[in-house]
Amino acid sequence: MFIRSTGPLEPKPAWMGRQARRNGVLTTEQLHSFGKGSVLADANREQIANPAWLETIGTSLSTHSHFALSGNLDDLFPVVTESGLDFLPIEDAILAELSRAGLETLLTFDPVDGLTIQRGGSSTPMHGVQAKDSQGGGLTGGNQSLVDLLHAVGSSTEAPLALLVRYASHLAPPGSLEQHRLFVAIDKIAKATSRDDPGMDAGGGRPRTPVLWLLDRPGDLPDWFLAGNHAVRQIAVDLPDLETRYAFARTLVSRFARMTATTPQAERAALQQFALETGGMTLREIAAVAGLASRHGFGLDRSGDALRVFRTGARRNPWASPLLLERLQRGAEVLCHRVKGQDRAIAQTLQILTRSVLGLSGAQASGRMKRPRGVMFFAGPSGVGKTELAKAVTELLFGDEAMCHRFDMTEFNSERSVARLIGAPPGYAGHELGGELTNALRRRPFSVVLFDEVEKAHPRVLDMFLQILDDGRLTDSRGETCHFSDAVIIFTSNVGMLGSDAATNLGMEILPSDSYETLRHKLFDGIQKHFIKDLRRPELLNRIGQNIVAFDFIHRLSAAQIFEASVERTLETVNAALGIEVRLEADVRDRLAEQCLSHVLEGGRGVINRVERYLVNPLAEALLQHVGAQSVAVVGLSVDAGDVRLDLVRVEEASRG
Known part of the structure; x- marks a missing residue:
């Protein structure tokens, strides 16, 4: 089964040539040129060619007898034929290339089904080779069958043919004695064939009989068989490039619902956008996206929605929810309720969130369709609300703090810890479980x-x-890809806070007395130094860009707000959990504030920790003596050698309120 392009080949834009395709990177000028549909009608442009890996097979037939293929094998591939451009499975694509060299027959072997025959031209009898074709019968799978087949193919003189071995990675367990014996026999056959037919024979110009191995991974054949073996050529089968995706997308137009604007220019622009957005996908996956568009009624102008459904499995798009826009309009109120004393950090965070929700993140750059929905780098002193703001952002966006996947990077400070995020390598314990990050x-x-x-x-x-x-994506150890295009990424860091001189200002580079602008400037300098000089990864800093959010120290006024909020949450929790109303006398509240606000440099987390020590713990102990009470008053607070005690009295029913 294959897909044929309808109509004549369309010339490609100049920038879609080999130089522009290098490494799959497009410049902004190229993106704008493509988006406008310019120069598509230039008839002198180079036509789409067969994939490079396929051409490599054709040009190497006279010099190599074995081809080890790995990569994107289970896909469709563009093949230029007399009738136009066809998209064929790998066996048909290889046979089309071999036919140009006079090899009209392709034998396909796999360990289960044995042998099948494909012929590109006339059916030629093959004496000494028993096989099954589409009518069935013949050789069964097994390694001895493969060795016998290679003997027969190598000695065949009546018909030019080639052998393709599917599932070659599963012929025998890697490194086993069975695999060793199998490839010793194969190597001996290859060398014997090479002596009998060194390249092209002088009479008919027929190439030697090639054997093509389809592998899961490049190193699945024995190392000794591959290393230094001039008869073996290793070939990587790449994912489709931009021009191939565009040509294939033209064959899928009929699967999409009718567009609102149906002019040829609008259709061509939508096709080009679709080809851009499907970077890194196989043609079969692109066809599946078109199938989703057909089922859900998406037109070409909504191909991005079809892609989102394909990647996430969810038709509903939370980013397009009117409710989210309403929540975002009162975002300052929501975030400031949870995070105190960081008004400027919250304002910058809301700016980034607004463009993320509206889909404008990276609007000025190419490739923005695949990148994360938003990226933020929270930097500043410890305990000032960076993690809390990240959780508050989650609640603002999705209404549920559980939608935040938190990874403490102190647990990922070794090279082996990478396996926790993306999964253990094949052969290691836990490989089948995948990675924590990719699964999340x-x-x-x-x-x-x-x-x-x-x-x-x-x-x-x-x-x-x-x-x-x-x-905007990550592939785990099992080869499965997860996408970050609908996720907001937040980093937190204390980088830039400490200087190199530990004897000055307790080693602090940034002081509470610094103004916010001074603090922000020092933080940015420290972060830049860390990424460029210490880590030598300036490219990572470039990806973060201007999304660094600077957090200020918690000053006394902000600390007081955190204290009051923490105390009120404690009293509300006691009332909800135990049904006891707790009231703090004014002098007790003042004494408690004095204890909890005495070390402002510890930040908001320090204030909360002290509320736990001076209120929550002694209150829990004291309430044991007042089980069944409906209302109590805290009338005393004493601290003796680190021991904290609260004095509680029951409030008479008549005097409450």
Whole structure:
């Protein structure tokens, strides 16, 4: 089964040539040129060619007898034929290339079904080779069958043919004695064939009989068979490039619902946008996206919605919810209720969130369709609300703090810890479970991903962040890809707070007495130094861009607000859990504030920790003596050698209120 392009081949834009396709990177000028549909009608442009890996097979037939293929094997591939451009499975694509060299027959072997025959031209009898074709019968699977087949193919002189071995990675357990014996026999056959037919024979110009191995991974054949073996050529089968995706998308137009604007220019622009957005996908996946569009009634102008459904499995798009826009309008109120003393950090956070919700993140750059919905880097002193603001952002966006995937980077400070995020390598314990990060994104693609204290992560983990920020996706150890295009990424860090001189200002580079602008400037300088000089990863800093949010110290007024909020939450919790109303006398509240606000440099977390020590713990102990009471008053607070005690009295029913 294959897909044929309808109509004549369309010339491609100049920038879609080989130079522009290098490494799959497009410049902004190229993106704008493509988006406008310019130069598409230039008839002198180079036509789409067969894939490079396929051409490599054709040009190497006279010099190599074995081809080890790995990569994107289970896909469709463009093949230029007399009738136009066809998209064929790998066997048909290889046979079309071999036919140009006079090899009209392709034998396909796999360990289960045995042998089948494909012929590109006339059916030629093959003496000495028993096989089954589409009518059935013949050789069964098995390694001895494969060895016998290679003997027969190598000695065949009547018909030019080639052998393709599917599932070659599963012929025998890697490194086993069975695999060793199998490839010793194969190597001996190859060398014997090479002596009998060294390249092209002088009479008919027929190439030697090639054997093509389809592998899961490049190293699945024995190392000794591949290394230094001039008869073997290793070939990587790449994912489709931009021009191939565009040509294939033209064959799928009929599957999409009718567009609102149906002019040829509008259709062409939508096709080009679709080709851009499907970067990194196989043609079969692109066809599946078109199938989703057909079922859900998406037109070409809504191909982005079809892609989102394909990647997340959810038709509902939370980012397009009118309710979210309403919540965002009162975002300052929601965030300031949870995080005190960080008004400027909250204002910048809301700016980033607004463009994220509206889909404008990276609007000025190419490739924005695949990148995370939003990226923020929270920097500043410890305990001032960075993690709390990340949780508050999650609640604001999704109404549920559980939609925040939090990863404490202190747990990922070794090279081995990368396996926890993306899964253990094949052969290691836990490989089948996948990675914590990739599994979390598959479960909840619409979420916030929080990487706490990112400066403590191992450099290998930082390299993984680069892929997430650049490509918006991550592939786990099982080869499954998760997408970050609907997630907000938040990093927190204390980088820039400490200087090199520990004897000055307790080693602090930034002081509570610094103004916010001074603090912000010092933080940015410290972060820049950390990424460029210490980590030598300026590219990661470039991906974060201007999304660094500076947090100020918690000053006394803000600390007092945190104290009052923490005390009120404590009293409300006691009332809800135990049914006891607790009231603090004014002098007790003042004494409690004096104890909890005595070390402002500890930040908001320090205030909350002291509320726990001076209120929550002694209150819990004191309430044991007042079980059954409906209302109590705290009339005394004493601190003796670190021991904290609260004096409680019951409030008479008549005097409450």
